[in-house]
Amino acid sequence: MSAGLTTLSTPLLIRDGYAEEATMTGIPVGESELTPVMPGEGTVPEWVIEAREDPNGLAALIAGQYLDLYRRLEKMHEQLAYLRSADAAVRADMARRVLGSSSAAALRAAQVPLEGINTAIQQGIRAGRWSVSRLDRTESRSPEIDRAFSEAAAGWQRALEAAISTFEESVRGAQAAFDGYEPYADRLRPGDDSYLAPFAFPQDSYIGDNLAADPAFADMGRTPSRWLMRLNVLPHRPWASLPKIDVCNTNLVFVPDGSNLSYTKATAAAQAIVADQMSRTAPNRLRITWIDALHNGRSAGAFLRLAESDSHIIDGQVWSDPGRIEAALLRVVDRIAAIERTCLKNEFNNLSAYNAQHGVAPEAHQVVVVAGYPVGFRESSAQLLRQISNSSTRAGISLIIIMDTSMSPILGMAEEVAPSYARLIDGPGPVNGPAWWSLAVLPVGEFIVGHAGQSYARVVTIPQDESTWVPCELQTIDEAIQASIINDYARASLLLAQSGLSPRELDVKRNDPTARTVSLRSAMISWLREQEAANQNPPGWDGFVGSGAVQRTGITYTSAEIAKQASYLCDVGYIVAGAGSPDAIGTSFPRLTSKGEDMAMSGSSSAEDFAVNSARSGAGTTNNYSAPVFHGNMNGAQIAWGNHDVSQSQTRLEQVAPGFEALAEAVTRTLAQLPQFGLPAEECEDVSASANEILVEVVSSSPDRGKIRRALAALRGLLQPVAVQAALGAGDGSHDLAKAALDHLQSVIF
Structure with a gap:
């Protein structure tokens, strides 16, 4: 054990x-x-x-x-x-x-x-x-x-x-x-x-942006401490309540038993630890994955607001469906592999050492919270969690796991020779645990257990290097303070420029054709606006190549890529060829139009922004398709859409079957964006038919998975050609939007 x-x-x-x-x-x-x-x-x-x-x-x-x-x-x-x-x-x-x-x-x-x-x-x-x-x-x-x-x-x-x-x-x-x-x-x-410095203690407000502005912190890239709990190492000595602090690299496993350590208290401690870490984290330097199948996300508390305001921070939402839990853990595994490949490369012991380099954009740390484990887990996802726990801290990823109280009998505590100390012993095993459960999938970490009416945490003694368990006081943070820290961190993170991207994120952009193209278009528009603000009239794009606008993207572009996107920006009306230009395709004497000026000022930078703002459609007659409307959150969702068979004035409002909410959302969004994909009218009809076939099934009492899979395959097949054009750089913004929709459909698990 x-x-x-x-x-x-x-x-x-x-x-x-x-x-x-x-x-x-x-x-x-x-x-x-x-x-x-x-x-x-x-x-x-x-x-x-x-x-x-x-x-x-x-x-x-x-x-x-x-x-x-x-x-x-x-x-x-x-x-x-x-x-x-x-x-x-x-x-x-x-x-x-x-x-x-x-x-x-x-x-x-x-x-x-x-x-x-x-x-x-x-x-x-x-x-x-x-x-x-x-x-x-x-x-x-x-x-x-x-x-x-x-x-x-x-x-x-x-x-x-x-x-x-x-x-x-x-x-x-x-x-x-x-x-x-x-x-x-x-x-x-x-x-x-x-x-300890003043900021090392628990904070009642967000100070990460101030720390990031501190030259000592910014230059050295050091990791602020994270306040975990207090250890009461001597009984009857109030002064001997000592802080337990780490550098955001400890996996914690709470084992509530209901009497000595309650599940509610463990959940509050997990929220406090994440909020404490966030309070001192520089903008855009923390990612969160939160899993809670036991209470459908309630354990996240104030962190649920991040799903509403900035999905980039909290991995979209709090995951509770078994399929999505596994998908979220797979993303964490992929992140560990990407950090190993692009950052550590056998040159650095851990992410903190890598981030300490001068002149390198730091990679964000990540915390993965799992509440109610192993509820909602399959054997495969439990194995993934064990795999993550074995290698996560090197990659700057820490786990906080709150086990379901039924699992507490897997271990026990026995009295140590010293008063109030205890030692860990084997327990009889979980009560009604999953059939696949074994100690082989138990996550590795520092365990916090209940004993003798209080919480206990491990101390590794000096100099004996021996493990003993001592009473501890778990941290709590007021909900209002948590909300303030979360909101301020999200606000500060949204203000970061592209130059704040880490090498791993830049690696993703370089290898993602859509992200690469969008970054180039945005940089070209920003550069032209900078030139006009300086009363410069560039004769072409030569000055753009070595400009700060390109450097901020972190990507090197070829002349052919720049010429192609100049033609695109001219074609959709963001730029025009100035007076005296030998051509009308935007490669010579480029000038921003009012539309391009609006795009530059808005700060838009996604494929969807370009596709929507270009207002382009397929050749020939413009076709309008009644798009469904998605109501509510991912749980208990409803879909309303126009009745194609009778009258557009009639609307159906139906409940989505449990487990199919993500699919319904993806299909609904695809239909809503269909007029912007630039597809021929006949193909738009086919897309609409396949999508509506899926929506009819997901609101039935017993959805036919086989029929859904066939319709989804047809839908993906219709979008694949335009997505391939976007991936090859041959498409325009509407094709990029179609590719984004296809990616969304392909990532859905139901």
């Missing part, structure tokens, strides 16, 4: 207020005589100094010495108990002047000298004045024998009293010895002399 349940947390060092991973060296593992090092007690090892100044290190140091002292006290207590149990027999033997084997062993354990007794007995035997048969005849014993036994009895009494006194004094000393660490613990709280 232990191998699957634990991962070693790297200690932190705080340098200039930023968290860095630390490697402790020279720690004397197995040292048996460690005692708390009091302030001013002479020279102490460097590793002790580092540990005392580090939030996680101080907790690990205290826990290690606390365990060590109490184990030694336990040995003393066992020895004392043994001496007390032998007391009556030893006293009786001493009075009878006999030395039995058990009494001799007790006297030796008490370090009472036995040489006097042995010598006196031997002399008595030789003189005929001592034998076992005459033990009760005091007139036959020599004075030497009486004196030897009396001295041994007195020595036994002194040893027993000393053992009792020493044990009681050791207990008192052990309880008070750690108070020497109080000044170090005090410096892990806010204050002028704190080891």
